[in-house]
Amino acid sequence: MTMLTNSTFCIVIPTYNEVDNLKRLCRLLNELYPNAVLIISDDDSGDGTEALLNTLKAEGINIDYIKHPHKDGIGPALKAGILKALEYNTEFIVQMDADFSHSPFEIQNFISNKESGDVIVGSKYMTGSVLHNWPFYRYFISRMGNLYIQFFLRLPVSDATSGFKLYKTAALKKIDLKNIKSKGFIFQTEIIYKLMKSGAALTEIPISFSEREFGRSKMKSWIFLEALWRVLIHFHNSGN
Numbered sequence: 001m002t003m004l005t006n007s008t009f010c011i012v013i014p015t016y017n018e019v020d021n022l023k024r025l026c027r028l029l030n031e032l033y034p035n036a037v038l039i040i041s042d043d044d045s046g047d048g049t050e051a052l053l054n055t056l057k058a059e060g061i062n063i064d065y066i067k068h069p070h071k072d073g074i075g076p077a078l079k080a081g082i083l084k085a086l087e088y089n090t091e092f093i094v095q096m097d098a099d100f101s102h103s104p105f106e107i108q109n110f111i112s113n114k115e116s117g118d119v120i121v122g123s124k125y126m127t128g129s130v131l132h133n134w135p136f137y138r139y140f141i142s143r144m145g146n147l148y149i150q151f152f153l154r155l156p157v158s159d160a161t162s163g164f165k166l167y168k169t170a171a172l173k174k175i176d177l178k179n180i181k182s183k184g185f186i187f188q189t190e191i192i193y194k195l196m197k198s199g200a201a202l203t204e205i206p207i208s209f210s211e212r213e214f215g216r217s218k219m220k221s222w223i224f225l226e227a228l229w230r231v232l233i234h235f236h237n238s239g240n
Contacts, residue, residue, distance in 0.1 A: 010085035041081030075187030117203035122164030128206035
């Protein structure tokens, strides 16, 4: 398979019980971007993730593994992964999901557009975006939630909860990542809100988004309620 870029960068992947997807994902990312460091931030999986990653590392795949001592949610997993990626001091960091809802091939689109902003958000709602096998009820909830977020926070992106992004390292260093408290998917919004407040330029590109083929969704009702509460109360009262 042809290498798409020779850039050295980090790819942060939060995970929880995604061992089958991770096996395919890590091998494909290594083929496409052999200079990338894969930061796997594991939310205390019990499915053999650690053993798998040790096997992949023995194959020569550049993996840095973080395992949380107890399940704490995607927010803390992402925060730990991004903080670890900052230690590598690369120009930029890519964030994506482990379940193939985000295409590894599209990382090149983020890299090609990296000069257009400090944060490049992959949007499911722009003209040119493509959705595969996503149930209408999940699309509706996500779209309404993002319109709600845009209205209250005035974020200049249509998909404030996207988990597919490119961050410039210099922009991330201007905010206090350790002070981000969100545990659920609203972490995605809190980090770009803090980046915007710090002066970072946000832009977005269309992506293809696919419903997972294997494993189970991690979305719970409390995660949605946390999003409503944090947008209304916490974000407006917090600084950088």
